[in-house]
Amino acid sequence: GEDVEQSLFLSVREGDSSVINCTYTDSSSTYLYWYKQEPGAGLQLLTYIFSNMDMKQDQRLTVLLNKKDKHLSLRIADTQTGDSAIYFCAETPNSGYSTLTFGKGTMLLVSP
Amino acid sequence: DGGITQSPKYLFRKEGQNVTLSCEQNLNHDAMYWYRQDPGQGLRLIYYSQIVNDFQKGDIAEGYSVSREKKESFPLTVTSAQKNPTAFYLCASSRFVTESDEQYFGPGTRLTVT
Numbered sequence: 001g002e003d004v005e006q007s008l009f010l011s012v013r014e015g016d017s018s019v020i021n022c023t024y025t026d027s028s029s030t031y032l033y034w035y036k037q038e039p040g041a042g043l044q045l046l047t048y049i050f051s052n053m054d055m056k057q058d059q060r061l062t063v064l065l066n067k068k069d070k071h072l073s074l075r076i077a078d079t080q081t082g083d084s085a086i087y088f089c090a091e092t093p094n095s096g097y098s099t100l101t102f103g104k105g106t107m108l109l110v111s112p
Numbered sequence: 113d114g115g116i117t118q119s120p121k122y123l124f125r126k127e128g129q130n131v132t133l134s135c136e137q138n139l140n141h142d143a144m145y146w147y148r149q150d151p152g153q154g155l156r157l158i159y160y161s162q163i164v165n166d167f168q169k170g171d172i173a174e175g176y177s178v179s180r181e182k183k184e185s186f187p188l189t190v191t192s193a194q195k196n197p198t199a200f201y202l203c204a205s206s207r208f209v210t211e212s213d214e215q216y217f218g219p220g221t222r223l224t225v226t
Contacts, residue, residue, distance in 0.1 A: 004154070035217075042116075042202055042217035043155075088154060099145075099170065100215065102154035 004103035006089055011109045018076040020106045022089030025070060029091040032065065033100065034074045037086045046074070046087075076108075084110045115139065116218035118203050123223045125197075133188045133221045135203035144186035145204040145215065148172060155202060161186055162208070190223065197225045 003025045012018045024032070030051050035043040049056045049063045049072070056063045062075040076083055086105040116137045125131045137144065143162050147155040157170030161180040175194025180186055186205075190197045202220045206213040 008152070040220070040222075042118075042219045043204075044217070045214050048214075099157055099160060100155075102156075104152060104154045 004089055004091060004101055006087075006103035006106045008104065009107050009109070011111065012079050014079060014081055014110055014112050016079055018079045018083070018108055018110075020074045020076075020087050020089075020108065022072040022074075022103055023070055024072065024089070024091050024101075026091060026101070027067075027070065031092045032063075032072050033088075033090040033092075034061075034063065035088040035090060035102075037088065037105070039085075043088065079108075079110050081110045081112060084108055116203060116205055116216055118201075118218040118221050121219065121221060123221055125223070125225050127225055128192045129225075130189055130191050131197075131223065131225075133190065133201055133203075133223065135186045135188065135218060136184055137186075137203075137205045137216075137218075138184060139205055139216060140183070141205035141207050141216075142183070143206045143208055143213070144180070145206075146170075146176070146178065146186070146188045147202045147204065149200040149202060149220075158188065158201075190225075197223060199223060 005023045033048040034046045036046050037043045060077045064073045086107050088105045089103040090100040119134045145160040146158040149155050156172050158176050159178045161167040167178050177189045200222050203218040204215040206215045
């Protein structure tokens with residue numbers, strides 16, 4: 001079955017870059033997503049990448065996809081204290097239905 | 113403002129009682145979803161609905177029930193049969209149930225059953 005794995009915790013200093021990693025097992029995944037969850041809140045879509053791409057950049061966010069290794073990463077440049085949150089990687093299997101499979105989330109803590 | 117509302121934000125119930133969580137959207141989305149989130153866990157899909165009067169079980173549907181009588185509303189009932197109901201419940205919606213459609217999430221309801 002599908003499985004999405006993430007490291008659970010990352011701590012960085014303000015101004016540094018953060019890199020959050022994710023691995024997935026479903027080779028038929030067509031879309032891979034990064035969501036952000038602030039404490040006590042719902043999830044907010046940050047960005048997504050289609051499986052035929054290997055990189056996508058959106059302002060401070062860079063997504064890298066290595067389809068061969070089934071590895072996805074999210075790089076946040078110039079990390080700010082407001083970036084402190086839980087970041088979820090998610091995939092949609094190529095079933096035609098948008099039932100997302102989520103990782104357990106990476107808690108990013110940004111210290112001043 | 114378009115969006116998804118969930119109410120209440122916090123809910124407390126005694127064991128053995130059924131409880132219904134509200135989810136309303138004014139985004140004109142056809143598809144709606146319920147997820148459960150436990151500490152240190154990802155989101156797990158409980159039920160989803162592609163269209164009014166239709167819904168499908170997700171990965172952990174046991175002990176839950178839903179209805180979809182209106183496009184805007186997708187209430188979730190946590191029954192007394194759910195063994196570990198205490199969790200954070202998130203509702204989401206998307207235009208359609210297709211892989212490319214972004215899911216928009218509500219703010220969540222934290223249910224505590226004692």
